[in-house]
Amino acid sequence: MSATHDSGDPTTGRDDYRDTGLTFPPGFVIGSATASYQIEGAFDEDGRGPSIWDTFSHTPGKVWNGDTGDVADDHYHRWEADLDLMQELGLESYRFSIAWPRIQPTGRGPALPEGIAFYSRLVDGLIARGITPIATLYHWDLPQALEDEGGWTARSTALAFAEYARIMGEALGDRIAVWTTLNEPWCSAYLGYGSGAHAPGVTSPEAALKAVHHLNLAHGLAIEALRPVVSNAPQYSITLNLHVLRAEAGSGASGADAVRRIDAIANRAFTGPLLHGAYPADLFEDTASVTDWSFVQAGDLEVIRQPIDVLGVNYYATTVVRHWDGVSPRLMADGHKDVGGSPWPGADDVEFLPQEGPYTSMGWNIDPSGLLELLLALHEEFPSQPLMITENGAAFEDVVTLDGADGAPRVHDRLRVDYLQRHFTAAHRALAQGVDLRGYQVWSLLDNFEWGYGYSKRFGIIRVDYDTQDRIVKDSALWLRRLIAGRSIPPTDGFA
Ligand code: FCB
Numbered sequence: 001m002s003a004t005h006d007s008g009d010p011t012t013g014r015d016d017y018r019d020t021g022l023t024f025p026p027g028f029v030i031g032s033a034t035a036s037y038q039i040e041g042a043f044d045e046d047g048r049g050p051s052i053w054d055t056f057s058h059t060p061g062k063v064w065n066g067d068t069g070d071v072a073d074d075h076y077h078r079w080e081a082d083l084d085l086m087q088e089l090g091l092e093s094y095r096f097s098i099a100w101p102r103i104q105p106t107g108r109g110p111a112l113p114e115g116i117a118f119y120s121r122l123v124d125g126l127i128a129r130g131i132t133p134i135a136t137l138y139h140w141d142l143p144q145a146l147e148d149e150g151g152w153t154a155r156s157t158a159l160a161f162a163e164y165a166r167i168m169g170e171a172l173g174d175r176i177a178v179w180t181t182l183n184e185p186w187c188s189a190y191l192g193y194g195s196g197a198h199a200p201g202v203t204s205p206e207a208a209l210k211a212v213h214h215l216n217l218a219h220g221l222a223i224e225a226l227r228p229v230v231s232n233a234p235q236y237s238i239t240l241n242l243h244v245l246r247a248e249a250g251s252g253a254s255g256a257d258a259v260r261r262i263d264a265i266a267n268r269a270f271t272g273p274l275l276h277g278a279y280p281a282d283l284f285e286d287t288a289s290v291t292d293w294s295f296v297q298a299g300d301l302e303v304i305r306q307p308i309d310v311l312g313v314n315y316y317a318t319t320v321v322r323h324w325d326g327v328s329p330r331l332m333a334d335g336h337k338d339v340g341g342s343p344w345p346g347a348d349d350v351e352f353l354p355q356e357g358p359y360t361s362m363g364w365n366i367d368p369s370g371l372l373e374l375l376l377a378l379h380e381e382f383p384s385q386p387l388m389i390t391e392n393g394a395a396f397e398d399v400v401t402l403d404g405a406d407g408a409p410r411v412h413d414r415l416r417v418d419y420l421q422r423h424f425t426a427a428h429r430a431l432a433q434g435v436d437l438r439g440y441q442v443w444s445l446l447d448n449f450e451w452g453y454g455y456s457k458r459f460g461i462i463r464v465d466y467d468t469q470d471r472i473v474k475d476s477a478l479w480l481r482r483l484i485a486g487r488s489i490p491p492t493d494g495f496a
Helices: 052-057 075-089 113-128 155-172 185-195 205-226 252-276 281-286 300-304 368-381 414-432 451-456 475-486
Strands: 029-033 093-097 132-138 178-183 235-240 244-247 310-314 318-323 350-353 387-392 437-443 462-464 471-473
Touching: 029 075, 029 132, 029 387, 029 475, 075 113, 075 471, 075 475, 093 437, 113 132, 113 155, 132 155, 155 205, 178 185, 178 205, 178 310, 178 387, 185 205, 185 235, 185 252, 205 235, 205 252, 205 300, 235 252, 235 387, 244 252, 244 368, 252 281, 252 300, 252 318, 252 350, 310 368, 368 387, 368 414, 387 414, 414 437, 414 475
Parallel strands: 029 093, 029 437, 093 132, 132 178, 178 235, 235 310, 244 318, 310 387, 387 437
Antiparallel strands: 318 350, 462 471
């Protein structure tokens, strides 16, 4: 791998991560990501069944402004034009997710041909444009009928997921390059069943931990189901949102223990069984008052620990913790919407501190050093495990100006360009320090339905006008196009 820097030592670079001219090796796949419920719309077309996010978003008070994914970016109808935009930007890959309820409306039974046909056309369209398809089987849109049977708190959901994985493997298993089983099971389990900020909106610490295990099991079962039916030697993967944890400065042993506690719930509850073959003992001890973990059955850990070809890493911000004194108002600046319940089962004596800015419009702190730290830590713990950044990006208050050619609308999203420059720099530093990093998928291709925040947060490198469904290529997309074309981090001026 060749690396050129405009400043200083090739592995350290500038303190603020604003390096330019760093080159990425061939084979480092640069693209963008989306998820089905956030962009597709067409919520009741071609037999699609309701998902937990349909139910949740239609429940008053759950999503900002009462927004729903009913129409979203109307990508279900506009997919071809969206693929053309990807091609114009030169994207090498596209990470999308498959809506389970489009395939099996109730989560069980025969596949709907219309649902299969939609994703089959999409994949063919990607391949025809030279874009590598990276498919996620589950990005949170669980069929509501399965939730009615307990959702991820029920073992049967993991078994149903394996059957759905087999169906998709049979349908697309000659063309998908990377199969990702789950996106961020942390969110599915802890926000879905612990804090209630996400669908299905349950607030039970025990339910959250059951969901953790059944999601891990679903991952293992899905890979077992895919392997015999696919025909093109794909890569297998799971995407995790591992938390980059820091103790409050000067908090000593007590801060270190708070980090250990949250690391067990947030990170090792997944990496333990997935990559080491066991849940960490301290996780069981810390959560003993919540559950005895008897839902972990004999043989489960063997199923969960599947060799994976690439571990997906989603990174946005860092987290600072300390022990709560039990007297002062408890600080809960963990970056997630506070709706009353806790996403941290068994950790009621830990608090989450506000961090130094700058911030994105999600209120998340911008800290590219956290990405480098995370990649280095994973490389150290799992030296032979290839990694891919499957999400990184930022929401800002974009402004449309009419200063393009002939007064065409433009979005000069300098803050997003700056964010991406700094995080691509961090990724490059990880590569330079020996991390086996295979690619980078920017979140997100399009502005979209940002879960509990509805359409109020714009993460896209392409703007979506929700009244007209017009797309406007933002400056960040033009910057990314330049990066991909030159395989080198461009300056943040003069790239358009
Ligand atoms: C991640 C989700 C993705 C998007 C980004 C901002 O947690 O996977 O769908 O909402 O955050």
